Amino acid sequence: MKTVVVKCGGSVLKELSDSFFNSMKSLLSDGYKIVFVHGGGPEINAMLEKMNVKSEFKNGLRVTSKEVLEAAELVLSGSMNRKLVRLLEVRGIATIGLQSSDHGILEADFINQEELGFVGDVTSVNKTVLETLLNIGLLPVLTPIAKGPDGSVLNVNADHAAGAAAHALAAEHLLMVTDVDGVLNNGQLVPELTGSQTQELINTGVISGGMIPKVNTALKALESCGHVHIVSGKKPFYENGKWYGTQFNKEEEEN
Ligand SMILES: Nc1ncnc2c1ncn2[C@@H]1O[C@H](COP(=O)(O)OP(=O)(O)O)[C@@H](O)[C@H]1O
Ligand SMILES: CC(=O)N[C@@H](CCC(=O)OP(=O)(O)O)C(=O)O
Structure with a gap:
């Protein structure tokens, strides 16, 4: 493939x-076959501003409290992902939008919970799910929110999430x-x-x-x-x- x-x-x-x-x-x-991973950093910033929540970056990674995580999920999953799926579908590209934590499409572990909060690095990619979707002609559009340990979800830098997916799929x-x-x-x-x-x-x-x-x-x-x-x-x-x-x-x- x-x-x-x-x-x-x-x-x-x-x-x-x-x-x-x-x-x-x-x-x-x-x-x-195409797998899409999207970000939404500026839109998360705008949402946090509206909520009056301060956010800071350390080495390019957003320090993510519970509150920031909720805002990030809302923006990435509820708005950015939906927009991209529509942009692709309207052009006749068969697309399915997914949160990467769904069925552990991306699994991640905390990088440093004390310093960064709910921020993860991808530890595994569910190739079977992605390849099954590709094989039935769908283009998966993924958020950079991964499944973390003990039922948590973790915020992953979207560049890193895409790199991990590319590596696992040997793209x-x-x-x-x-x-x-x-x-x-x-x-x-x-x-x-x-x-x-x-x-x-x-x-x-x-x-x-x-x-x-x-x-x-x-x-x-x-x-x-x-x-x-x-x-x-x-x-x-x-x-x-x-x-x-x-x-x-x-x-x-x-x-
Ligand atoms: N040498 C460079 N060449 C191009 N862009 C650069 C360079 N150094 C810094 N940048 C900045 O990096 C930005 C892209 O990174 P970012 O805003 O995080 O994008 P994205 O949301 O696509 O991940 C550019 O808009 C530019 O402002
Ligand atoms: C941990 C971390 O920094 N996560 C990023 C996820 C979104 C992202 O990476 O969006 P861009 O591709 O637009 O920069 C964040 O919260 O902004």
Whole structure:
């Protein structure tokens, strides 16, 4: 099975273009099976603001109290997931939206409960459920809320959730969809990056903020996925077998 895991950031969910969905359709007609994982960080921020609840990030991860977790679930499962499913269905793509904690599609463990609260790292992926859905022609759209220990649910960074799904499915491609064309340097798209080149851009502050978990996930995914790209959701990302954005490559083997 040729699988593509597409991670769509909250930054761009409301701005996904028709050309983006045309690229999705091209992938499907070229025989790829797609699993979608979405975020919703900006929308969770807006909800917390409305609720007058303060939220902070540590190393790109949202410190998640019980109250923050409830807001995150509400936004991700109740709003973002529903929106994406409708956007895909309306374009004739057979879609099923799921909370990743359902039947342990994603299982996670606390990273550091004292410091981060209900935040998890994925420990297992229920491949059988995902592959069964793909085999009957459905495109699963997953939230980054995973099943935690003892009946809990845990908030997982959506980049990390997508990376874990791509790894478990041995996906041919991992596509990280965001609100910029890819990794930029001085406003210019960087078309290709290796691990050491990426580290250099992090060290010099060119890559910062939300781009850091994205590039780290991209590099880690190279261990199990054939191809990894960061692309824009406002443009086409795949046409006639050609991919756009920033492509991540393994370091050249030294002779
Ligand atoms: N070098 C860089 N190239 C592109 N974007 C960068 C870079 N460094 C930081 N960013 C920021 O990362 C953002 C994408 O991360 P984030 O907002 O977390 O997106 P998402 O919601 O898609 O996960 C961009 O909009 C940009 O502001
Ligand atoms: C633990 C953690 O940080 N979870 C993220 C989940 C959503 C997410 O990652 O959304 P984006 O892809 O839009 O950033 C959060 O609460 O914001």
